Amino acid sequence: MSAKPINPNEHLDIPQWINEDYFRPILEKDVDNFDRIVNFTRIAATAPGENYTSIMVRVVLDILFKDGSQGQTSYILKTGLDINKGGAMVNQMGMFPKEKEMYKVLVPQFVKLFKDAGQDIELAPKCVHTEETPERITLVFEDLRRRNFQNFDRLKGFDLPHIRCVLRKLAELHAASAVYKELCGPYDDMFYKSLFSEQNRMMATKLKELRDPGYIKAMREWGIPEIEKYINKYPSPSKFFDNGIKINQVEENEFNVLNHGDSWSNNLMFNYKENGEIDQTIFVDLQLSKWGTPAQDLLYMIITSASLDIKTKEFDHFIQIYHERLVECLKLLNYTKRIPTLKDMHIMIFKYGSWAFNTATGVLVATSMPSDKDSNMDNMMAPGPEADAIRHKTFINPYYVKAMQQLLPFLDRKGLLDFE
Incomplete structure (x- = not known):
């Protein structure tokens, strides 16, 4: 053996x-x-x-x-996590019911749409078992390592060949989800919900109130010129949450898709040809899927996962890569509504652009942190000096600081730090 x-x-x-x-x-x-x-x-x-x-x-x-x-x-x-170690928040966000529905029902249907159109497109690993009890939902998947899939180094960030594959894969998921809604009607109510809902306001604002003083203190250690200008634009917890609710409202007259919802590098895996070229790209972790603007997945992916040498430099190019594949897939799947133009996509990115700030000041803190035994949901949310020290370590992590040195001026130039 x-x-x-x-x-x-x-x-x-x-x-x-x-x-x-x-x-x-x-x-x-x-x-x-x-x-x-x-x-x-x-x-x-x-x-x-x-x-x-x-x-x-x-x-x-x-x-x-x-x-x-x-x-x-x-x-x-x-x-699921233990109820006392972050599990309560995960349960409140309805992550596992979403993921069960995605793997057992929706992803197989999306794949079938492509197959019926003559293309074999894989979106996610095979789910071989699901179980739901009063205590938890459990999912068992094929181990993608057995097919030589692997993650890319999240601390390096995707180079252009990898992010091109990722953006094209996002476009495939999005296109199939838009066509499926046309054919089968609205998704379940849970796919219209996000963390930014009134029932989560108290929990989320308390967490922000706990976290923000340490975050703002760390900002002054980043070595960014005119940092006070950015600190003065930093929204209060209530204003931040109000903006999150606004961004997550679905405008049905716009082009909408079922977003992956957590589209960062660790939730994508790749396998490679013998010459080192990328062969296949596949999503994992479908807990946060949500119906709404594709701008959310695009901004989340670029902010968390593009390498620093291309993150802002190639920003507009990324939108073009995504849009080209989106149009191909919508036409292939016989989408009957108006297909968004590249100009439409850029307008959408700007309209929902403050999602980039949410991502940069939130999830990017965790995704850019080197592996650390203290990096867990419990420590991210706990009160007290010990948890404050752990959070401070994440806020001044050099990988994160380098990203924010680039992102804060970039977002400011686009007017995306103006919350008034």
Whole structure:
């Protein structure tokens, strides 16, 4: 049998119910001629700081087949956080019900639309098992590593070849989702909800009030000329939340799509040809999918995941790359409504552009932080001096500071820091 896999996060407390008994019926259904499990290994699927909203476990199984031969397979299991360690917020945001619906119903339908139009397009890994209990929703996926998929280095950020593939993949997802709505009617209500809803106002503003003094203090350590100009434009928690609600309102007379919702580098995987060229690109983690303007996915992707040498320099080019593939896919899938022009897309990006500020001051803090055992939802949200110190470490992280040295002046020049 193969050597024992290396655990990337020894600090992860893996639930005891993730065991041989849980996986035996999954194997009986998923693996031809399965007889029994010879060896069962469970390890963290991601390093600390790579995932914040769920428990991700890689399960490696040495198995015996009915003909006496042996083999190995593996899966990725995804389940909810403990209710006291960030799970309450994740539950309030309805992340797992969305993801279950995406994997079991919507993504297969989107893939079928392309297949019926003559193209085999893969959007997400195969989901082999779902379970819903009063305590949790659990999803089990194929392990994409078995097909040589891998993440790109999130601290380097995507170079132009990678982000081109990502933008084209976003366009495929978006186009299929727009056509599906035409054919099948509105999505479930949960896909119209985001963190920015009135029921979350108190929780979100309290978190901002807890976090903002330390963030503004850190801004003065970034070495940005005229930093007080940017600090003076920094919105209060209530103004920030009001703006978030405004951005997330759906204007049905505009072109809308089902956004991935968390389109940053760790939620995309690639495999490669022998010559090193990218072969396939695939999405993972569909917990935050939301119907609305495609500007949200585009801004989120560019702000979090484009490498610094192209993040602002190629900004307009990124929109063009996306738009070209979007038009191709909408035509292929016989979209009957007006297809947005490139000019329409740029207007949309500007109209919803403050989403770039939300992303830069929020999720980018986490996604640019090197792997750290203290990087978890609990510490990001906790009050007190210990949590303040952990947050401060993320705010002055050199990767984040370099990004903000570039992004703050860029967003200001576009008028995207004006919240009045």
